[in-house]
Amino acid sequence: MRKKGSEKTMELGLKGHRVIVTAGANGIGLATARAFAAEGARVAVCDVDAAALSALAETDPQILATHCDVADRAAVTAFFEEALEDLGGLDCLINNAGIAGPTAPVEAIDPEDWDRTLNICLTSQFNCTRLAVEPLKASSNASVVNLSSAAGRFGFRNRTPYAAAKWGVIGFTKSVSRELGPFGIRVNAILPGIVAGERQDRVIAAKARSLNQSFEETRETIMSQASIPQMVTAGELADMMLFLASSRGRTISGQALAVDADLQGLV
Numbered sequence: 491m492r493k494k495g496s497e498k499t500m501e502l503g504l505k506g507h508r509v510i511v512t513a514g515a516n517g518i519g520l521a522t523a524r525a526f527a528a529e530g531a532r533v534a535v536c537d538v539d540a541a542a543l544s545a546l547a548e549t550d551p552q553i554l555a556t557h558c559d560v561a562d563r564a565a566v567t568a569f570f571e572e573a574l575e576d577l578g579g580l581d582c583l584i585n586n587a588g589i590a591g592p593t594a595p596v597e598a599i600d601p602e603d604w605d606r607t608l609n610i611c612l613t614s615q616f617n618c619t620r621l622a623v624e625p626l627k628a629s630s631n632a633s634v635v636n637l638s639s640a641a642g643r644f645g646f647r648n649r650t651p652y653a654a655a656k657w658g659v660i661g662f663t664k665s666v667s668r669e670l671g672p673f674g675i676r677v678n679a680i681l682p683g684i685v686a687g688e689r690q691d692r693v694i695a696a697k698a699r700s701l702n703q704s705f706e707e708t709r710e711t712i713m714s715q716a717s718i719p720q721m722v723t724a725g726e727l728a729d730m731m732l733f734l735a736s737s738r739g740r741t742i743s744g745q746a747l748a749v750d751a752d753l754q755g756l757v
Contacts, residue, residue: 505530611655683750
C-alpha cells in the first residue's frame with residue numbers, strides 16, 4: 491500500500507504472489523487484478539468478454555488474459571493449465587465471476603435462466619477451486635476469496651436465482667475453509683453491497699421496470715437501505731481482497747465479510 495503524507499506504509503508482501511482472478515477483465519475483477527499487479531504480484535485472469543480481454547492485453551500486458559467461460563469445466567481446466575504454467579504455481583484464487591440473473595417473480599423465471607445464474611455464480615467457484623487446491627497446498631501463503639453478495643445474507647424479492655447462488659457461496663466458503671485449513675489455506679467470502687458501475691446501473695434499471703418506477707426513484711430507494719448512503723467502489727473491494735491474501739490476514743478464514751456501507755436490507 492502507498493505511503494500518504496507522514497503515515498507509515500502497510501507492507502502487504504505480495505510481490506511475486508501468484509494470483510488467478512476469474513472475470514478479471516471488467517469491473518471488480520479488473521480492479522482486483524490491477525491492484526494485485528500494482529503490488530508486484532503475477533496475475534492471470536479469464537473472462538468471456540473478448541473485447542475487454544483484448545483491451546486488457548493492450549493496457550496491462552503483464553497480466554495473462556485468457557478467454558474462458560467458468561461454467562464450462564473443460565474450458566476451466568484448459569485455462570488453469572495455461573495459468574499455472576505461466577505463473578509457476580498459485581498463491582491466491584479470486585472467484586469473482588458472476589451475473590445478475592433475471593429480475594422477475596419466481597413463477598415467471600425461465601428455468602434456463604435459473605440454471606445459468608447458479609452455474610456462473612456458484613458452480614463456477616467449485617469448478618475453479620477444485621483445480622486450485624493442489625497448487626495452493628504448495629504455497630506458503632495460500633488463500634481463496636469467493637465473491638458472494640449482500641444478497642447472500644438478505645432475502646431479495648424478484649432476484650431468487652442470484653440470491654440463492656450467493657447464499658450458496660457462503661456455505662461453500664465455510665465448508666471448504668474447514669477442509670483446507672489444515673493445509674494452511676485460508677478461504678473467505680466477500681459480500682459487496684451496492685457496487686458503483688455499469689452492471690449495477692443495469693440491475694437498477696431492470697428493477698425499476700419490474701416495479702414500474704423511474705431509475706432515479708428506484709436508486710434512491712435502494713440506497714436508503716445503507717447506513718452510509720453511498721455505493722461501494724470496486725477499488726474498495728480490491729483493497730479487502732489484497733489484505734486477505736497477504737500475510738496480515740493469516741488467521742482470517744471461513745468468514746463472510748461485508749463491504750457494503752452497512753447495508754440493512756435489499757429491496
